[in-house]
Amino acid sequence: MSYFSKKYHAPGTSPGTLAETAGAGGLVIRLIDYTATEFTEKDLISPAECHDYLDRPTITWIHVQGTVAPETLRHVGELFELHPLALEDVINAGQRPKAERYGGHLFVVACDPSLAGDGHVTSHQVSLFAGENFVISFHSGPDDPFEPVRARLRKAGGRIRTRKADYLLYALLDLVIDGGFPLLETLGDAIEETEADLLERPDRASLHKLHAIKRDLLLLRRMLWPQREAINALVRDGEPPITDETRVYLRDCYDHTTHIMELLESYREMTAGMLDIYLSSVSNRMNDVMRVLTIIATIFIPLTFIVGVYGMNFAHPDSPWAMPELRAYYGYPAVWLVMLALAGGMLLLFKRKGWF
Numbered sequence: 001m002s003y004f005s006k007k008y009h010a011p012g013t014s015p016g017t018l019a020e021t022a023g024a025g026g027l028v029i030r031l032i033d034y035t036a037t038e039f040t041e042k043d044l045i046s047p048a049e050c051h052d053y054l055d056r057p058t059i060t061w062i063h064v065q066g067t068v069a070p071e072t073l074r075h076v077g078e079l080f081e082l083h084p085l086a087l088e089d090v091i092n093a094g095q096r097p098k099a100e101r102y103g104g105h106l107f108v109v110a111c112d113p114s115l116a117g118d119g120h121v122t123s124h125q126v127s128l129f130a131g132e133n134f135v136i137s138f139h140s141g142p143d144d145p146f147e148p149v150r151a152r153l154r155k156a157g158g159r160i161r162t163r164k165a166d167y168l169l170y171a172l173l174d175l176v177i178d179g180g181f182p183l184l185e186t187l188g189d190a191i192e193e194t195e196a197d198l199l200e201r202p203d204r205a206s207l208h209k210l211h212a213i214k215r216d217l218l219l220l221r222r223m224l225w226p227q228r229e230a231i232n233a234l235v236r237d238g239e240p241p242i243t244d245e246t247r248v249y250l251r252d253c254y255d256h257t258t259h260i261m262e263l264l265e266s267y268r269e270m271t272a273g274m275l276d277i278y279l280s281s282v283s284n285r286m287n288d289v290m291r292v293l294t295i296i297a298t299i300f301i302p303l304t305f306i307v308g309v310y311g312m313n314f315a316h317p318d319s320p321w322a323m324p325e326l327r328a329y330y331g332y333p334a335v336w337l338v339m340l341a342l343a344g345g346m347l348l349l350f351k352r353k354g355w356f
Helices: 047-053 070-080 084-091 147-154 165-178 180-200 204-236 244-310 331-352
Strands: 025-034 039-044 059-067 098-102 105-115 121-130 134-139
Touching (some): 025 047, 025 147, 039 047, 039 147, 070 134, 084 098, 105 180, 105 204, 121 165, 180 204
Parallel strands (some): 059 134
């Protein structure tokens, strides 16, 4: 995931401008209209097809999947009287998670994190509008994450079918937020595996993997930290369309965001400590290598001195200062015995001192 992923207009652009964005296309619009006893589900070609459902005493959920074109977004905004600034935030994906009130409806921005094909964390923006009897959701990714909510809606007699639109808003937010748990579980397994590698074989590949995990955790924190505050704002908001009955469930949703942030902070602290583990492992490994080399060099210092002395070969038959050992019959094997005994004695001394 890129460090900077927000889409924006050129500086000086008029507020509420809906400009064309790259990647528009492959748009899917789904409508679900329901009460406790009635249920309608259909795919729409254009937002105009949902006009007949606006005046009915039902709950209408319109989900727009993919990168939405400005004209389509403008049409949805006109049908449901959505604020232009909120529509601008929808088309400029990468917004900071937030919850805002515009007149008679709520506008909530959330992020849906997931693992991309390369194993790195990616995120798609989820934009939600909620009124008294409607919910409109936009998801910028290629895959629709809300199928579990649709499955619950298809079952007659379920709790979600008997509640108002604010409960549907809660269900969608709860699904998006709880998606962080399996992601953090995967990252936790990766952290555990990397920690074992750093302790057993600290190499560059493990270090690169550690940096990749730290980068993903940093991006996750940047995305999920304001999401907790957005849910808290919904819990504190005492105005419609959020009812007291649904606020209880939103508090549970807030607890989930707090739990996710605590796990995230724990993982960040673990990875920060793992860098120290890597540096300590590399340092200890270098110390072990230097210890072995020092022992070898220390053993060969006296041996080199002995062979250096006897390698001078100063011999004169009449000089009292000549080397008498040069003419000794067992001089050569005697020197070898002395050197082997010296080397063995030094090894025994090092062993007793615990140097190796």
